[in-house]
Amino acid sequence: MKEFKNGLIPYKVIDHAIKYSLVGLVTGFFLLLILFPLSSMFVYSSQGGLLGFISKITSPAALFSLKFSLIVAFSATLCNVAIGTIVAHVLTKYDFPGKKALDAFVDLPIAVPTAVAGFTLLLLYGPAGLFGKYFSERGITLMFAFPGILLAHIFITFPFVVRSVSAVLERLEKKYEEVARTLGASGFQTFIYVTLPSIKDGLLAGSILTFARSLGEFGATIMVSGNLAMRTQTAPLYIFSRFNTGDIQGASAVAVVLAVLSFSILYGLKYFMGESE
């Protein structure tokens, strides 16, 4: 072994020691927090063999929950694409008093605990709430039904489209819109033909994030849905209910499907973002 001059350890050795202990730490975290829990889910779900898994996943309540989750996520995404684009447009294009405050409020749904969000919606739109009363008197139920769940999901996922579209709009130079205007385009035509094609990447990225977040939403959903099987039960709520009644295999089966779905969305997004660059 080589003698170190003056008995000092060279920097290279220290660097290596730091590097490998950090890599070990990260790997440990990854295994304990992500890989082991995920694989145990697969293990539990396959305890009854493939047939057991299929029978669990094709039970009417399980199928309903998955289908319902997809419908809710799709609807919430659709709503937020429309609302979010308008909000992003207003926030990047116009100057008005209170703009900064409004801009800060956009991120509020990320900061507010989901259960709190669900609770406030319940207070306002529930049968006894200020708005809910008005609707229930006219025979329209908002809470413990699809509209309430959709409302909660729109609220929770609100920032995603706004932020991803604003980022593109801020970079989109004003000159393209000005050129369109000098070529005779109205404001609406300019938006459809010039602005929209330019923001479509941001819009898609925001939509995918919205969809994925909505698919996994739990806290607010359980407050506003009432967790009624075959009526208002989304997939995460189904997993929770099955687990509570001791049906670990049933919970795992839906969990696996949900996890695979989310993974596909995440990697779809990564692939798409890579393509567009």
Place this chain on the structure above:
Amino acid sequence: MKGNKIAVSLREISKSYGGSKILNNVSFNVWEGEFLVILGPSGCGKTTLLRILAGLDEQDSGDVLFYGQNVSGLPPRKRDLGVVFQEPSLFKHMTVSQNVGFGLKVKGVPKYQIVKQVSEILDMVGLSGFESRMPNSLSGGQQQRVALARALVLKPHLLLLDEPFSALDIKTRQKLRSDLKEIQQKFGITTIFVTHDQEEAFELGDRIVVMNSGKVEHIGTPEEIYDYPKTEFVASFIGTVNVIKSRVENGKVPLGLIPLELPPGSKFNEDDPVKVLIRPENIVVEKSIKKLKSEEITTGKILNMVLLGPMVRIKVSLGHGVSLISARPKAEVSEQKLKEGDKVFVYISKYSIFPEETEILITVPITKILKV
């Protein structure tokens, strides 16, 4: 004067941004079919003026008239004009023909007509066969041609260009410039072209508006602006010029040993501080006095000479601390065998005199031309 109709009329246009005045009472007319160049240094307000003409910005006061109709407050699409910006700004997600046909499409022109008109105009700007190319596959010059075609395909009454060639290399710029002039004449379209490049202004402009600090300094043909600049700014901004400080003495302005006569009608008093502006090509340097026919001749000594292509730049000392830069054709210099250190006769064929302190517009003719 091109046509006999006034196509565009600006009346006392003023505009401020955040307290500073960008445009200060700008007024001028543009004749139908005329190629007008607005020339000035950056920050002089020329781009703002063009944006006001286009309807992209609004003036604080004053009126913009197109064919006698006040268009102030109208959006760009109600003004019947085409604009080409400094950057081509082609829509990236559209092909060349979709870019060019955009204005026709939003107007609701039938598809077969769009195809026909687009191919005609692309032919005119020299881009036939580029229809299905994407903008990012074109060179800067080609992109700017597409932008020009996109503006022209609508056959607007007025074409506005904001330094459209300034980002291009010099060869491309020269080619585009001459092509633009040709196209402009073919269409007979009234054109307003903004630039800070005097070479461009002189090549393109039927008339030139020289602007500085939000004000019009001089409007005139290239010859008028070059030979009879109305202000010191115009004289020094355009071309190169010798500026010599002096004072009025006995009704004349001494320059070295030459007592320059005051131009007729000028209102200078005895002992007024003045500046004499002389262009290098108006300083004749000769070895023999015989060739010179005027009395306003002095002697000097060549300090140095630099060959600048077809011209030679000669620095001559006139004594009394005055030295001038002269520019003479190379052939003339070789013929006379001029060299550094030579004693020569110096003759000034044309000069302008301005009061030293002011920058106000001088309305009296102050340029005196001596007959050679």
